Amino acid sequence: MLTVSIYGAQLSDKMTSVPVSWTIDYEDPEKSAFKKLVTDSCDTFSEYVKSQIPKGSVDGQCTSHIFQRPGSGSGVSISLTLSFIYVDVTQPDTAALKTKLEEHFANFETIHSHKITQAQFRINQKAIVIPTGDKDAIDGSKWKIIAIIALVALAIVVIGGCIYIYVK
Structure with missing residues (x-):
């Protein structure tokens, strides 16, 4: 700039x-x-x-x-x-x-x-670095995907635990 x-x-x-x-x-x-x-x-x-x-x-x-x-x-x-x-x-x-x-x-x-x-x-x-090739660097979608996977895994563990307690 x-x-x-x-x-x-x-x-x-x-x-x-x-x-x-x-x-x-x-x-x-x-x-x-x-x-x-x-x-x-x-x-x-x-x-x-x-x-x-x-x-x-x-x-x-x-x-x-x-x-x-x-x-x-x-x-x-x-x-x-x-x-x-x-x-x-x-x-x-x-x-x-x-x-x-x-x-x-x-x-x-x-x-x-x-x-x-x-x-x-x-x-x-002043040099300004604008990310161009990596979409994850632009909108943070990589972290969104990781958060979704973690939430799904947590939900599976909670549901599985509830089923185990209910069946026992």
Whole structure:
């Protein structure tokens, strides 16, 4: 799994270059402004990161959205995490990918309404082992069968004992 953490990021309007300005609604995940910025930031950063990472990943998941009040004169500060799962694909060199992400975002032409004007990236990768061939490893059916056999054997012993006592 490849995880791209984005922090200290800013988006601006693609046409006017005006940064996304702060509103108190960005502190409340239930507000529509928060949800819209989540969608806009996830769409924009997902499109950008997917254009830079190796092909073959399962579609990225966008999580951990944090919006912070800006410093003087700047737009809202955005942090989020994108996760991509690769199956049978060699994981990329994280140092090279971090450099690539940090060097190319300013020139990235997005299809969305915002462009990336500032961002820092942290890359992590972790191997995930997914059992594929052994059905018993997936659903534990081997242990279910053993438990059923043990219960049947116990029932036979109990019934046999009852019959022996009753006949005697």
